[in-house]
Amino acid sequence: MKRLDCKGLACPKPVILTKKELEAMDSGELEVVVDNETAKENVTKFAKSQGYSFEYTEKDGLYYIIIKKVQPKDAEECPVMDFDVISGDKRPVILIGSNVLGKGDDRLGSALMKSYIYALTESDVMPSTMIFINSGVKLTTEGSEVIDSLKTLESQGVEILSCGTCLDFYGLKEKLLIGSITNMYTIVEKMNNAPNTIKL
Structure with missing residues (x-):
């Protein structure tokens, strides 16, 4: 079993290194060691998205993630497919980099952002x-x-992702109310694969 030490590495390096290591393997098991829950979540989500089986244990503040890669002919289940690629999804990705919309007065920017996201629910x-x-x-x-508007959007099939590093920076990770936590690697992949990206 190969071992990949990702202790102390910032997002998205653990995911990128895990991806490269797995791509270099024909089959077998890879143990990835990380030292924080965000990295553990990012690595396991990546493994799941690629159809790999995995398990993890925690000991003394470290997470030991064992990912199993098998040859396609030996796999018991088909790999998880990218729905957007299969369906030819033409919908845009929206990247929101601030809690206000536009530059100027933050009170106005907050009202504009609230109005924009509500308007999306009616689009x-x-x-x-x-x-x-x-x-x-x-x-x-x-x-x-x-x-409430984001919940409406999610119920209509919109994927809601929040940057894990950003949540940690603002001390909001435990206060997330909707969607899931993501990492910069996934953000880059989503933007690269989108037919159009709208940045606010």
Whole structure:
């Protein structure tokens, strides 16, 4: 079994190194060692998205993630497929980098952002994914005035992602109310694969 030590590495390095190591393997098991829960979540989500089986244990503040890669002919289950690629999804990805919309007065910017996200719920064309980074993560956590609109969007099939590093920076990780935590590698992949990215 190969071992990959990712202790002390910042997002998204653990995911990128795990991806490269698995790509270099024909089959077998890879043990990835990380030292924080965000890295553990990012690595296990990546493994799940690629159809790999995995398990993890925690000891003395470290997470030991064992990922199993098998040859396609030996796999018991088909790998998880990318729905957007299969369906030819033409919906945009929206990247929200602030909790206010536009530059100027923050009170006005907050009202504009609230209005924009509500208007999205009434739009004929929904985004495939909404990604929240920097202070934008304040919109997906406790105290946000747009949670109800985001819940409506999520119920209509919009994927809601918040940057894990950003949530940690603002001390909001435990206050996330909607969607899931993501990492910079996934953000780059989502933006690269989108037919159009709208940045606010």
